Amino acid sequence: MPVDVLQVTGVGFRYNAADVLSDISFHVRSGDYLGIVGPNGSGKSTLIKAVLGLVQPMRGSITLFGTPSPQFTSWRKIGYLPQRLKFADPHFPGTVEEIVRLGLLAGKKFPRTRTRRDDEAVEKILLLMGIAPIRKRLIGELSGGQQQRVLLARAVVGGPDLLILDEPTTALDPETRDNFYAFLHELNRTHNTTVILVTHDTWSIGKYATRFLYVDKRVVFDGTFDDFCQSGEMTAFFGLYAQHQICHRHDPERRGSNGPR
């Protein structure tokens, strides 16, 4: 029986005496494309941080690739693209190439020296992501879309088995966003990279995700997006209007042929 990439069991987290997460349980199998949606303040980002070991849950357990989170050390298996970064500092002097290379540190033992294989991996991903021509540009000089491509390149350069993205397309225009999701889909389909995508953009979930998790401090729904949209139970929970809002929340540019399936 294949080992789950991620197993979250009864996870709870409190902040300032308020429940941020309560009894969260779900699992992710190899090759899954899991979309996580929830309102602002629903604990989605805290959940991701707990999975990455950036915060310790107060209750429950998290297992990554069969290893309990506190003992997990194979961080090269995980690529992470966060919601917001300090690179917004326009004066940060790192070049595109230097930032992408950071993605290889996770798989190295101290002092994490640079090898020829690293150079080859960086070269390959720069070409694949179409950012080779801007390799010497400073990250702070790039547009939001270019920065996000660089950070995605950083997240995937080490060939992770699991890619975790926390609202990665917030600052992108619709065309760049579509290209971004198409690339994720390609990674998932051809490289069997497991994807966990936290987003407000339910259009992308409907189009690409194989599973859908609605979180509001607890798991409200775990299944496919289509099942969610057709679920009478969810209609009763959210009300018809709110459920429709979730299922058909997409950009005006996408209405029509590009809408959710």
Added chain:
Amino acid sequence: MDLGELIRYGFMQRALIAGTLIATLCAILGVFLVLRRFSLIGDGLAHVAFGGVAVALLLRVEPAYTAVAAIPVVLLSSLGILKLTEKARIYGDAAIGIVSSFGIACGILLTSVAGGFNVDLFSFLFGNILSISRDELLIAAALFCIVVVTVVFFYNDLFAITFDEELAKSSGIRAGRINGVLVVLTALTVVLAMKLVGIMLISALLIVPAVTALQVARGFRTTILAAAGCAVFSVVAGIFFSFVMNLPAGGAIVMINILLFVVAYAFRKTQMRGRGALP
């Protein structure tokens, strides 16, 4: 007296070698500190060093080892700043302020108890690189080697946490430990730099070459190299200038640093106007 003749003097050779070593260290660490918004830690630790030097002078430690004797106090304080920031929910600048004022207060009280110190304390306050002894030079060289080797070993980790601490942690890098390494190295460098520019001006040596390099350099590695280049140039030029003009070396070094920053800033503004970019 021409420069060739000047350079044959032992005190000048010691000053130039020690100055180059210390300036290089300050510039390298300065880039990490400035980008991590931790610029003023050098200033804070220098004030703590004042307290440490006061303790050493009170205990009548040999003059060559006065600065070395201050190292434990400065090291403990650097870790104290880090702990206050991490654990006590205090902002970094406030933590530096607390530890720094504690150091100065200790120094003042100890000076008062000892009935005032002689010129030694002033040489630490305002620096006196031309009076550096052979033993002090050897200590500076040893500490230089320790700091440079450590920075080389931790370079990738330091770069990663400087770019984004959360991302670095998600790659399995122990950010807390790397922060500890950075402040400990800064503490050692501050102790070294006391003799060069004095407690009052150490932060300038940590901050100004870094921000100068940030105006012109393209890439993290080149920023570090450019900062080191600026720092070494300003120290060498400052030492000669101060000797020829009979001025304090510390002040001259810092003024040349500021001049380099103004030139680099003007250069960047001119380039940006040329490209039609916003300032």
